[in-house]
Amino acid sequence: MAVIETKGLKKTYNPDKVPVHALNGVDLKIEKGEFTAIVGPSGSGKTTLLNIIGGLDEPTEGTAIVKGTDLSTLSDSELIKFRLQHIGFVFQAYNLIPVLTAIENVAFIMQMQGRPSKVCHDKSKALLEEVGLGDKINKRPSELSGGQQQRVAVARALSSTPDFVLADEPTANLDSVSSTDLLDMMAELNEKEEMTFVFSTHDQRVIDRARRVVTLVDGKIDKDETRE
Numbered sequence: 001m002a003v004i005e006t007k008g009l010k011k012t013y014n015p016d017k018v019p020v021h022a023l024n025g026v027d028l029k030i031e032k033g034e035f036t037a038i039v040g041p042s043g044s045g046k047t048t049l050l051n052i053i054g055g056l057d058e059p060t061e062g063t064a065i066v067k068g069t070d071l072s073t074l075s076d077s078e079l080i081k082f083r084l085q086h087i088g089f090v091f092q093a094y095n096l097i098p099v100l101t102a103i104e105n106v107a108f109i110m111q112m113q114g115r116p117s118k119v120c121h122d123k124s125k126a127l128l129e130e131v132g133l134g135d136k137i138n139k140r141p142s143e144l145s146g147g148q149q150q151r152v153a154v155a156r157a158l159s160s161t162p163d164f165v166l167a168d169e170p171t172a173n174l175d176s177v178s179s180t181d182l183l184d185m186m187a188e189l190n191e192k193e194e195m196t197f198v199f200s201t202h203d204q205r206v207i208d209r210a211r212r213v214v215t216l217v218d219g220k221i222d223k224d225e226t227r228e
């Protein structure tokens with residue numbers, strides 16, 4: 001079973017005024033263990049697609065299916081639970097909680113899932129070690145570089161052992177060295193743990209790392225290339 005499947009996804013913003021067709025019929029299947037980049041010009045629908053796959057936004061037409069569940073069949077509260085259990089998010093602007101330390105930020109989602117605090121602490125520590133921040137677990141976001149903050153965001157996304165991680169331009173605010181490091185780390189998690197990553201990017205170095213590159217143009221898939 002595909003981890004993610006979309007069928008005929010369309011998204012129209014402002015349908016009653018000047019309609020914007022952000023997605024124009026996207027059929028996409030993503031299997032477990034993929035390392036896939038969604039690319040395309042600004043405004044081509046990348047964020048819209050990721051938001052719909054992540055259950056953060058609803059399509060105007062079509063369906064988004066995650067692990068066999070059609071997201072449109074879930075109530076609001078079921079969707080919140082579903083996201084928490086199945087999907088890890090990494091955003092462009094880190095979205096860490098400023099008053100919490102790195103380890104507290106990573107533990108946050110597990111705590112919301114009601115896991116015992118020792119489990120939260122130990123797993124968060126292990127995840128931060130895995131992303132190369134074992135010596136920074138007690139630092140707050142303001143004491144970390146952009147690249148380090150984004151590593152915390154990846155560790156947090158992985159904390160709920162999601163089925164896949166969605167990352168919308170995860171390197172947009174990073175310099176080239178930090179971008180390369182972040183991608184190396186994601187690629188390693190992908191290889192070692194078969195973690196599925198779907199990320200959007202404008203960065204050619206990031207695109208070069210992807211094993212599959214899906215190009216959107218005007219809300220449609222224009223190209224879908226897989227490399228060995």
Ligand SMILES: Nc1ncnc2c1ncn2[C@@H]1O[C@H](COP(=O)(O)OP(=O)(O)OP(=O)(O)O)[C@@H](O)[C@H]1O
Pocket residue numbers: 013014020021022040041042043044045046047048049
């Ligand atoms: N909330 C919204 N209301 C109205 N139009 C929107 C909204 N969100 C996105 N759009 C429009 O939908 C289209 C697709 O936007 P989207 O953000 O998905 O593009 P993108 O590929 O992520 O672009 P970028 O590379 O700049 O991040 C654009 O024309 C955008 O202006």
Ligand SMILES: [Mg+2]
Pocket residue numbers: 046047048168
């Ligand atoms: Mg975008």
